[in-house]
Amino acid sequence: MTLTKEQKQHLHHKLLDMQKELSGEKKEKESMTEEVGELSNGVDNHMGDHGTLVTDRMTDQTVREIDRELLEEVNHALQKMNDGTYGVCEKSGQDIPFERLEAVPYARMTVEAQADTEDDLETDAPSFEREFHEQVKDLSNEETVDQKSSQTYEILDREQDSK
Structure with a gap:
């Protein structure tokens, strides 16, 4: 229309x-x-x-x-x-x-085309960007906040151990 x-x-x-x-x-x-x-x-x-x-x-x-x-x-x-x-x-x-x-x-x-474009960008994003977004989701997840079992804390522990 x-x-x-x-x-x-x-x-x-x-x-x-x-x-x-x-x-x-x-x-x-x-x-x-x-x-x-x-x-x-x-x-x-x-x-x-x-x-x-x-x-x-x-x-x-x-x-x-x-x-x-x-x-x-x-x-x-x-x-x-x-x-x-x-x-x-x-x-x-x-x-x-x-x-x-x-x-x-x-x-x-349109909303649909915008969503498809954003999905394409997310899929095409370099792995470090995808990992960053996963970490942000992980840190904001109520179930994993302040728990050493979360993916983000594991990554931080590995980085500290390598120093």
Whole structure:
């Protein structure tokens, strides 16, 4: 089912609002030296304070990177609207349902095609990435948390023994 004119107009405004929000001026943080004040001169220097500041900086950088990537997706969707290809799955060529576009206006694929693509990426991932994801699942599994029998703890023990 193709999108109605009203649906396209609604989604276009939604994308423009997202674009405006994502490309708006972001207040730049002061330099780390200014932020830490007397901490940087070595007096009352506490590693925890510096660690917190570094973590905050890394978080801010990650958020800015995510915003930049999202803005690229929004711009791509707006370009597709101009081209007349908006709402068509890039993988299957099927129409993307309005409900999906309402939730994710910059969606490039149907839910099914997106899931297939993610499954393909997971299968094609290098073994260390698959192992990492298994370890994360293992550590978050309520049955194996804090137990030496988990796969992750076994790997960590082997690594420590090899040193």
